[in-house]
Amino acid sequence: MRISFDWLKTLIPTDKTAAEIGALLTGSGLEVESLEELESIPGGLRGVVLGTVLTREKHPDADKLSLTTVDVGDGTPRQIVCGAPNVAAGQRVVVALEGATLHPTAGEPFKIKKSKIRGAASEGMICAEDEIGLGTSHAGIMVLDTDLPNGTPAADYFGLGTDTAFEIGLTPNRADAASHYGVARELRALLHQPAHLPDVSQFRAPTTATRAVGVIVEDAAACPRYAGLLLDNVHVGPSPEWLQRRLRSIGLSPINNVVDVTNFVLHELGQPLHAFDADRIDGDTILVKRASGFLNQFETLDGVARKLTEDDLVIADAEGYPMALAGVFGGKQSGVSEGTTRVFLESAYFAPAAVRRTSQTHGLKTDASFRFERGTDPNMVLPALHRAALLLQEVAGARPAAPVVDVYPLPLGPTAVRLRLPRVERLVGQYIEPARIRQILNDLDIDITAEHFDEQGHEEWTLAVPRHKVDVTREVDVIEEILRIYGYNNVALRPHNSATFLAKFPNPDPEVLRQKVAALLSGQGFSEILTNSVVNAAYFEGPGAPDETIVRLLNPNSGELNVLRPSLLPSGLETVRHNVNRRQKDLKLYEFGKTYHRRADGGTEERNVLALYLTGNATAETWQHPARKTAFPDLAGAVVQVLGALGHGQPAQQPTDHPYLAGGLALLAHNQPVAQAGAVAGPLLKRLDVGQPVWYAELDWDALVRKYRAALVARELPKFPEVRRDLSVVVDQAVTFDQLRRIALRTEKKLLQSVNVFDVYEGPNLGTGKKSYSVSFALQDFSQTLSEQAIDQVMQRLIAQFEQQAGALIRK
Incomplete structure (x- = not known):
């Protein structure tokens, strides 16, 4: 709002x-x-002042130019070359000083600089109205009639606050x-100072009328109050500048004087109004009723035909034909147009549930429905109607043509609430003087209608809460109102007070982080497994096996369970095998577990590890597309999401030599390896009798917890658009995309938001040992819209660094 x-x-x-x-x-x-x-106008006329032309002579080298001296109030007359034919000595003029930026009515802004024109120095500009954005005339300079001193800001003279x-x-x-x-x-x-409703004391309506519009409310529960006024002699046209300026200040576009007045009063007083063309109200009668009996399509002001339902509350004419969706949107047939001369102005109180139902049914959210759905003030119905009528008299020449109609059979009074003063202290946590509470309630229009003491001698008040406070219906609501005005910052913290904290703690709870990551992975379709820490030593035999670091059991219960696992992989593969053998071939598994290692000094150590397993299909076969096998990007994406949840952002990458992986990558956080990912080596799969490829990632959980950074970062949503640019970069086979990404991020740290590769090509057209990356760059400036010049400068710097640091060739 x-x-x-x-x-x-x-x-x-x-x-x-x-x-x-x-x-x-x-x-x-x-x-x-x-x-x-x-x-009011761009730039606010900063650097533009009033001045007096002291002298005017013909320019020696130009027939249509004049040399003038101008007093701008600082004791130093300026020499200004002027091309206007009407410039003359003694005139009061508008002068743009050196350094001022002007925003003309048409064209681009320009800055005033000290310059030479046909050999003569010019220290400013004497302005025409179009040159400073005040109009369209360029026939000559503006000549003012004023006694204001020279040097007075032009914005003050023109009232451009x-x-x-x-x-x-x-x-x-x-x-x-x-x-x-x-x-x-x-x-x-x-x-604690008065606020004033607009003065409507001058409103007058006739006591009789030769032709009036009657109102019949058939559903008083949905419309407890309906008021209206007939106006004639209405001249529909543009609104005056002051009214247009008010609407623009809150983001609304002026339409015409009648509609603008209804919008103005809505945003001034909070009471929605609607204007009907009175000559289009058949039978001169307004019916407030349900739409039952007329469920054909109804065209609203936006030109959309809508199918009504029996529950829709409508404003209809004497024949029952709908003219508006009550409290939501007007109808096109009865709307105000340029030819309208008689207007029936509606001001009503509709029940929130009735408006909400219609708004939801038709997917219509308007300024009126926004307020009616939440609850308006039935006591504002007539003041808003009178205010709008007076404004229409002022801006459209309208005249009240009939008495005000006000159908209000069951007036809605204030809400009675009991307030116990000890309860205020208990909930606020601090004693507040009764006199201060009384003052706050009075300032909030909440009346104290009765005061007494209960059996324990505690003071109690009976309050009358005004209808505009729709959310204040209970004692606790009143106490919240008191606390809001008293000030949350004025409530002192006591030693026994307790609170929860949202601040980041230096030592995060590993269990909380584990639950957070487990929830993340489970939400992505992973299933958690728990495997045995004691495994078969045969899994770790062969070249590269960590024999010297394996922790062996002195008295194993079984020859197949005789060592503490140095890796979660073999025990996880046993789970994979068990499921695959039972035709559950598409698996996404994760496990938090410990690994065990013998140190060089003979002691042992435990390490906490997070393991991920993917195998089978990533997507199931459907009639729309075939099944897709799980691939490395599926695994890498899950690992990156885990790292992101722990505040490590986009990790760096490097090749890994993990003994159980056939190739793969190590991912680094803060220049330290924290995860390894790749395809499980064939010999190990064969040894464990797993008959399909498995992708595996192993994350150093202890290191991730130590290096944890709170991942929640809040910032204002950008107001300026993001720009994408693409490059096709040809490099040697050994150059990875991660190297290119890091080069880019080092080169442009302010505007470059992300780097992505969307295609990789290798072929004879590139030459031996070459490959091509198609890379996209997202650029964004959070303070202004990026210009083409700024974008080109960034891209040229990126190209230069790719060529210099990666030996790249940029394909055109």
Whole structure:
């Protein structure tokens, strides 16, 4: 939700800055997510001042140019070359000083520099209105009629003040703050100063009418209150500049004066309004009813035909034909157009459930439904109607043509809530003076209707909570309101207070990390296994076997279970074999376990390891595509995700010489190997009688826990787009993609967000011992949109470093 600071100050004057107001609102629960400076015209005319032309002479070398001297209020007259035909001595003019950047009505911005024009020095520019973005005229310079001193900023003369827009992350329970007046009410309590509704005392409506629009509410439960006013003499056209500026400040585009007024009042007071073309209301009657009986397609203002349901609450004419989805969207047939001269202005209170049901059914989310779904204030119905009528009189020449219609059979009163003062202290955790509580409640429009003491002598109050506070219905809700305004920061921490912490601790719990990674792998379809730590020594015989480090049992119970495993792989392969032999050939397994090793000094040590196994098909066969065999990227992707969950980011890679793997990679975190991955060697598969390929990864769990870094990093979502560029890089066979990736990341550390390879080609066209990587680069600047020049500069630096460090040839 966007709130204009200037608009807000018309409802609650304050001398506090926008940043101070933002901090107050955030502290009370209306989180201000960002502050955006708004300017009436780009640049805000910074560096542009008022001046006086002291002298004017013809330029000696140009017939259409003049040499002038101009006083800009700093005691040093400027010589300025001017091409305008109407420049003359004695004029009050607008002067752009050296260093100012102008944003013309048409064309690109340009900076004023000290220059020579036809040999004559020029120290600024005397401006026409199109040159500073104030209009389209370029017939001559602007000549002003003012007594303001020279040097006065032009922005002050033209009234081009800046505004600030608050972006508030409105939570669903704070429907009371979904408007400028709602935020002003919040500030009234925080600042303890009055907030003012717009003055509608001048509103007058006739007591009789020759032609009126009647209202019949058939479903009072869904529409407890419906008010309306007939206006004639309406002239539909563009809104005045002040109204358009207000709407633009909160991100809305002006449409016409009638629609703009309804949008203005919605965002000012929080009460949705709708304007019907009164001449299109058949029978001069409004029916508020369910759509049952008319379930044909209904065309809304956006030109979409929608199939109504029996539960939809609609605004219909005398024949029952729908003209609007109540509280959600208007109909095209009854909408205001350029030819409209009579308007029926609707202001109503619809039950949240009725609007929510219609909004959900038709997938329509509008500013009106947003507020009705959360709950509006039935007491704002008439003030908003009067406010809109007065504005339409001002901007569209409208006149009230009939008495105000207000169908309100069962008025909705305030909510009664019991408040026990000892309960306030218990929940807040701090004693608050009753006088302060009374003041806060008064500032929140919560009345104390009765005061008494219970049997234990504790003070209790009976409160009347206004209807606009739709979420305050219980004692605990009132206490939350008191605490918000009292200030969370004003509650002192006591020695016995306890709390949970979200901060990162220097020594993470290994068990918590294990559960986190287990949940990650299980979510990817892996199954956890648990195997025996005692295995057969025969698995570790042969070349490269770690005989000298194997821990042997002195008194084994079996000749096949006689050593403590130095690797999880053999025992895991036994599990794979067991499943494959039972026709469960597609497996994704993981195990947390210990390995055991004999040290050189004769002692032993245990190491914690995480092992991953993949075999069979990665995807099952379907009618859409054939089955796909598990491949190394499936294994590597799982390993990288585990490392990422532990805060290690994109790991570096290098070849590995693991004794049980037929090739593969070692992955490094902080320049230390933490994982090895590859295909299980054929001899070991044969020895364990596993009849299909198996991919295996072994992660050093102890090292990963020691080097753990909190992986949660929060940053603002980028406002500027990402750009992709591709290169085809030809290198020697020995050069890996990881080398190219590291070269790229070292070369461009600011703009380069990621590097990816999407194709690898080897063939006779490249020459012997060569291969080609097709590489994509994602570039992004979080402060501005990247220009083609900046992108080209980055790519040229990358190409130069690839050629220099990797001996690459860039294919065109």
